[in-house]
């Protein structure tokens with residue numbers, strides 16, 4: 082299944098689920114606390130995003146990517162790394178005027194994070210209470226991710242998972258061919274493995 086098809090299938094399943102349960106997410110345009118988060122995605126999802134990026138988005142990724150890779154190099158083994166990062170309130174480089182600049186192509190990790198609760202509880206300082214984010218949409222997104230992971234392994238022989246801005250930056254620069262070469266590049270950057278680093282599986 083192509084990435085775009087996986088997104089459409091997820092959106093349909095999600096709409097059916099929400100309607101069936103009578104759930105009305107409070108997520109709205111202009112509400113973007115979740116875009117301060119450390120978002121991970123697979124190479125296939127990142128590659129599907131690339132052709133949709135405008136010049137300004139590419140320029141921001143070329144600036145932000147190395148910064149995030151450097152942060153990850155320092156913090157990839159810190160158990161609290163994502164929550165510490167979230168507290169810095171650094172917006173996703175694809176966020177534009179409070180709106181997702183790639184909304185139709187946003188990754189599954191973004192699609193699956195929904196709440197019916199008070200949006201103020203999504204903010205970093207609120208430390209969202211347990212159950213604030215809907216668990217089923219997240220699991221639905223995870224299942225779609227896993228089917229794309231299988232497809233990526235079939236295509237490249239291995240799966241590459243990493244943080245959104247850093248991975249898009251690496252793809253814009255051009256990844257080397259083959260698992261060993263990719264691992265070598267990530268190792269040289271200090272971002273391979275560990276608790277939060279890039280995974281090559």
Ligand code: SF4
Nearest residue numbers: 116173175176181191
């Ligand atoms: S891709 Fe879009 S929805 Fe996802 S974090 Fe970035 S701006 Fe937010």
